[in-house]
Amino acid sequence: MKFLLALFLALASLPASAATIVLASTTSVDNAGLLSRILPGFTAKTGIEVRVLAQGTGQALATAARGDADLVLVHDPEAEAEFIAAGHGARRVEIAWNDFVIVGPAADPAHIAGTKDVTAAFRAIAASATPFVSRGDKSGTDALEKRIWRETTIQPAGQPWYREIGGGMGAALNMAAATDAVTLTDRGTWLAFGNRRSLVELLRGDPRLINRYRVIELNPARHKSAKLAEAHILAEWLASPEGQAAIAAVTIAGETLFNPGVREIH
Amino acid sequence: MESFLPIVGLSLGVSLASSALAAALGIPLAALLALTRFPGRGVLVVLVNALLGLPPVVVGLVLYLTLSRAGPLGSLGWLFTPLAMVLAQAILATPIIAALAHRALEACWRDYGRTMQAAGASRLRALPHLLRMARRPIATALLAGFGRTVSEVGAVLVVGGNIAGFTRTMTTAIALETSKGNLELAVALGIVLVGISVMISATVLVLTGARR
CATH class of the missing domain: 3.40.190.10 (Periplasmic binding protein-like II)
Incomplete structure (x- = not known):
């Protein structure tokens, strides 16, 4: 004792x-x-x-x-x-x-690879119903994602392809990798992330994505x-x-x- | 990833300290419930058993609000320290140790209590004998308490903050490495954690002669 x-x-x-x-x-x-x-x-x-x-x-x-x-x-x-x-x-x-980048499966179902306009890309994701993983945790990344959706005037919440996980960037990337979904990530976490599977960087370079x-x-x-x-x-x-x-x-x-x-x- | 030994050491230190604290509270409580009758005892038995399912993240949150600078015990400066983690885990382990030890002592007291009292032993004098007779189920109770603390992640993450080199335990390190996508490292840490847990259980069971 x-x-x-x-x-x-x-x-x-x-x-x-x-x-x-x-x-x-x-x-x-x-x-x-x-x-x-x-x-x-x-x-x-x-x-x-x-x-x-x-x-x-x-x-x-x-x-x-x-x-x-x-x-x-x-x-x-x-x-x-x-x-x-x-x-x-x-x-x-x-x-x-x-900067932030959009990452997603190499097959790129929303056809956004190489484009530079993030709102157009979000519209394409919604239009093609490509699975999208959202942080949903009031982080800086989540706040930016919500601002971009507001610019598109699309309401993603409740859509079957929109998955709000309430977790960190790593959890979002793990889920995107496991379910062939698209997500918005900061470059630092993305570069250090070790479980990418088929995920590749799809979109970068929009000035709105400066972090x-x-x-x-x-x-x-x-x-x-x-x-x-x-x-x-x-x-x-x-x-x-x-x-x-x-x-x-x-x-x-x-x-x-x-x-x-x-x-x-x- | 920083060096590995301090994480193992902190995990063991926090789990052992919290299990010891939980035992120091839980076993006397178990003895009280098993050997004595007092008003409110029934309620206490129900309460202790109900708290077996205490959600760690809720314990973490309540303790966080209590130890936060804006909370009633904020001036202690315990939030985000190993001490807060020990407290959280002791809260989680105490009902487990108390409930299981209560059942063990109650059974022993039912079987041998009258004989002991007939031999002139008071309840207090009988207690050491009862504890020795019930040492195997009590060892199981302590191991269940230790198991709860060493495997727990929700409460220690909230009150400890998973600070590298200071409040990072095996479980919070596993969660962190998983979130970084370093799945192989996370699994390796998990194997080490299970190994440590098995070793401690085996040691305690051998010491109490409860191998059968």
């Missing part, structure tokens, strides 16, 4: 480490391996350990709004604006970008218990020449996962 008590106390003492922050991040930057490859350099330099919570953008913002994270890294402009309007966020800086990642520092008036000073150091480092170089250096099979690019959003 003494041993178990000691074990329990050892577990209890773990959270006490001082320079540790919680980064609520969208799954794509974590699943693609970006954070695990750049953060060790940051920790070595500053001594600040970063615990990454990989959640969809909606959940990451909700976690931070409850005070359970010190910094967020997300990619949904509308949800971010709401978060800041609600008084949770202070400074917002874009630190990287890549911008931003860090949001929390509002000190609302989040007094958050470790804002350490979070600020991380936000600054991500936007610094050193952090940007680290982001640009991460590749999978020769392809750059995330392009550097710093822009402060007001």
Whole structure:
């Protein structure tokens, strides 16, 4: 029993480490391996350990709004604006970008391969009733997909070919691979995904598919218990020449996962 | 994927700590229910058995809301730490250990209780003898509790956050690798997890002499 008590106390003492922050991040930057490859350099330099919570953008913002994270890294402009309007966020800086792509079976039943207009492609998917896997989880990817459907004025919800899974990007890709369906994915998760089967990239290059990642520092008036000073150091480092170089250096099979690019959003 | 041993170590540490906590709560509760009669006992028996089917994700959610900064125990800073995971799993395992140990002790008490009392033993004095006699079904109860904790993913994911190197367990790593499409790695992790579980069960059964 003494041993178990000691074990329990050892577990209890773990959270006490001082320079540790919680980064609520969208799954794509974590699943693609970006954070695990750049953060060790940051920790070595500053001594600040970063615990990454990989959640969809909606959940990451909700976690931070409850005070359970010190910094967020997300990619949904509308949800971010709401978060800041609600008084949770202070400074917002874009630190990287890549793009979304439509992936689907190589047989391409909707005939969208090589096209560049995402709304036309969505219309073709609906018209041909090609199975489409939707995240349905209020992530940044899900929000973009819903915006594109709104532009087409098609109501996909309830259609037999439209499958809303309420899961992460990886789960959506697994289902698309298993059922020869089409889905919208961020490039990072797609490049790192290991179970493609017959899935190939079908559409890329529409300017509406640019995918911008931003860090949001929390509002000190609302989040007094958050470790804002350490979070600020991380936000600054991500936007610094050193952090940007680290982001640009991460590749999978020769392809750059995330392009550097710093822009402060007001 | 980061190194493998810390994940196994955390899985075992969290499962063992939560099973121990659940045993420390569940076995006394089982003894109380088996050996004594008090008002509300019947309700408690029904409640303990009803909680056998406690959904992990609900436990995770309620504990999340409790330990969140915006929740009543937020100032402890336990959310997204192994401690929160231990608490969640202890909540899940306690009813299992209590219900199974209750049945075991109740049967022993029915068979030998009068003899013990006739020999002058109080209920409290009789308890160690009963526990020894019922050690095999109680070992099964503890293993069922451990099995619940080591295999559980819903609650630890919500309250632990699956943070690499800190709150990532075997089960959350398997879920993550599956979501990344690394199915071979996910299956390999699953085989290791089952292997560990089998080894622990075998050890406990050998120690309690319950091989038959």
